[in-house]
Amino acid sequence: AEKKGRVEFRDVTFKYPGAEAPVLSNISFTAEPGKTLAIIGSTGAGKTTLVSLLPRLYDVASGDVLLDGVPVTEMDASEITSRVSAVPQKPYLFSGTIEHNLRFGKPDATDEELWDALETAQAKGFVEEKSSGLNRRIAQGGTNVSGGQRQRLSIARALVTKPNVYLFDDSFSALDVATDARLRKALKGKTKDATVIIVAQRVSTIADADEILVLDNGRIVDRGTHDELLETSPTYQEIVES
Ligand code: DCP
Ligand code: MG
Secondary structure (H helix, E strand, O other): OOOOOOEEEEEEEEOOOOOOOOOEEEEEEEEOOOOEEEEEOOOOOOHHHHHHOOOOOOOOOEEEEEEOOEEHHHOOHHHHHHHEEEEOOOOOOOOEEHHHHHHHHOOOOOHHHHHHHHHHOOOHHHHHOOOOHHHOEEOHHHOOOOHHHHHHHHHHHHHHOOOOEEEEEOOOOOOOHHHHHHHHHHHHHHOOOOEEEEEEOOHHHHOOOOEEEEEEOOEEEEEEOHHHHHHHOHHHHHHHHO
16 A cells, blocks of 8 residues: 655745744655655754644645645644644653553553553653553653653654654654664664654754755755765754754
């Protein structure tokens, strides 16, 4: 069967409600199933805004965001949620058990699926270390787990839903470089048929992406693979050296 999850932005411009200037201008790109698209750029460049347009946290001012050729503005919320899993830059956990948090997007997931997702997200050891396991309680806002653990549980939650598209907004930044690398390797095996879009701060996180978009001030200023950008993009070189 044909793989699903092709994401296309066509000349997208976006302004926050009430703002004068657009924070995104003329954004066009395609992300294909089985591939990883990365987005990098300085703080305030518009990365989070860009990835929030696919799950329709906001709608575009002009242009189109399409999922498998259909504008997301024509899809209902439940279809988008079942097909697109977003791990937000500031992941949230609910007060309740780890199990409750993981099953959020797929209530009928089996325990095996939950453990499998935890293993990929490098969070299995953390859950196993207490005898309460999946029944361990998370405080409201996830305040009784560390930032890195919150990120990994949030990644596991996204994996449980088995979507067509994964959006990771700076999801690996709280992890040490070795855990980041292990997690992304495990992730690769589990997301082979899906479209993966990764927003990152660290070049090491995205160096192996199929395509990298360099975002600056709401515009895509350069695009290519890591090796291509090292040759052609002063903005990318600056990020590499920072
Ligand atoms: N912005 C806004 N209103 C919001 C969110 C953001 O006016 N609710 C503005 C702040 C920035 C611009 O939009 O000028 C882009 O913000 P992003 O959060 O999209 O930027 P990044 O995700 O690239 O920044 P960071 O790397 O800090 O996460
Ligand atoms: Mg951001």
